[in-house]
Amino acid sequence: MSETAYMTHNDQLYRYLFDHYQVRGELVRLSDSYRQILSSQDYPAPVQRLLGELLVATSLLTATLKFEGHITVQLQGDGPVKLAVINGDHRQQLRGVARWEGQVPNSDKLAELVGKGYLAITITPDEGERYQGIIELDADSLAASLENYFAQSEQLNTRIWLFTELTAAQPTAAGMLLQALPNGDTDENQDFEHLQALTQTIKAEELLRLDAQDVLYRLYNQETVRVFEPQPVSFKCTCSREKSENALLQLGHAEALELLREQGQIKMHCDYCGNSYRFDNTDLQQIFNDSTTLH
Numbered sequence: 001m002s003e004t005a006y007m008t009h010n011d012q013l014y015r016y017l018f019d020h021y022q023v024r025g026e027l028v029r030l031s032d033s034y035r036q037i038l039s040s041q042d043y044p045a046p047v048q049r050l051l052g053e054l055l056v057a058t059s060l061l062t063a064t065l066k067f068e069g070h071i072t073v074q075l076q077g078d079g080p081v082k083l084a085v086i087n088g089d090h091r092q093q094l095r096g097v098a099r100w101e102g103q104v105p106n107s108d109k110l111a112e113l114v115g116k117g118y119l120a121i122t123i124t125p126d127e128g129e130r131y132q133g134i135i136e137l138d139a140d141s142l143a144a145s146l147e148n149y150f151a152q153s154e155q156l157n158t159r160i161w162l163f164t165e166l167t168a169a170q171p172t173a174a175g176m177l178l179q180a181l182p183n184g185d186t187d188e189n190q191d192f193e194h195l196q197a198l199t200q201t202i203k204a205e206e207l208l209r210l211d212a213q214d215v216l217y218r219l220y221n222q223e224t225v226r227v228f229e230p231q232p233v234s235f236k237c238t239c240s241r242e243k244s245e246n247a248l249l250q251l252g253h254a255e256a257l258e259l260l261r262e263q264g265q266i267k268m269h270c271d272y273c274g275n276s277y278r279f280d281n282t283d284l285q286q287i288f289n290d291s292t293t294l295h
């Protein structure tokens with residue numbers, strides 16, 4: 001075997017199918033994209049772990065899209081973590097942010113972090129209707145909450161495994177998804193149970209460190225698995241100076257000038273990536289002149 005066979009492939013999403021079962025699988029491990037999402041703020045460790053789980057979950061969910069578009073997975077509640085949200089699209093470009101207040105308990109339990117709250121999944125196709133599903137948070141983990149969501153809203157047998165590891169060198173988050181394909185045959189439940197039992201034996205350290213091919217072999221060596229070409233996953237914020245200009249246009253010239261008078265310059269901050277877009281009087285004149293010549 002060549003040396004590259006032992007290389008770990010982070011920030012790649014693997015999709016796989018089984019020859020004899022109507023079940024699909026996905027596996028992803030993220031480090032660069034995870035590190036970049038964490039770099040925008042000084043998050044407490046439990047919030048970092050929660051964001052890692054949410055990031056992996058959104059990557060896995062985005063990969064189930066049958067069309068071009070994006071998914072937002074959002075946790076909101078009355079606990080110390082007020083909000084945690086990740087947005088990702090069919091190109092596997094992801095961004096996210098969390099807000100918290102006061103002391104965050106060193107816990108992995110959703111109830112202790114987010115408190116009483118809900119999980120909202122918003123699917124926005126590039127073309128077509130937006131769809132939102134919301135469920136109350138009554139499970140201990142994000143993975144279990146997502147499984148409940150799929151059982152309730154899609155009636156699809158789904159299992160999700162999420163793991164994170166925060167080290168000084170690099171944070172890593174990894175996960176797997178197993179889902180019954182719609183229109184599976186009558187043995188669907190039995191098939192799903194069988195594959196779930198196999199997948200359930202995965203250990204955090206295996207998924208966080210082993211090469212994807214090795215993980216799949218270790219879990220499914222008795223099965224015939226078809227693994228598709230992996231898709232790269234990256235951090236990318238969709239904010240831009242142009243979008244900020246459009247927001248100012250929507251605000252209107254008079255309001256924008258008022259803001260400028262109050263603050264000296266208009267600073268628009270993106271929570272997702274920490275970027276700031278600044279506008280002075282000359283910028284405003286240009287933005288509003290350009291818009292009048294356009295119309």
Ligand SMILES: [Zn+2]
Pocket residue numbers: 237238239240270271272273274275
């Ligand atoms: Zn941004």
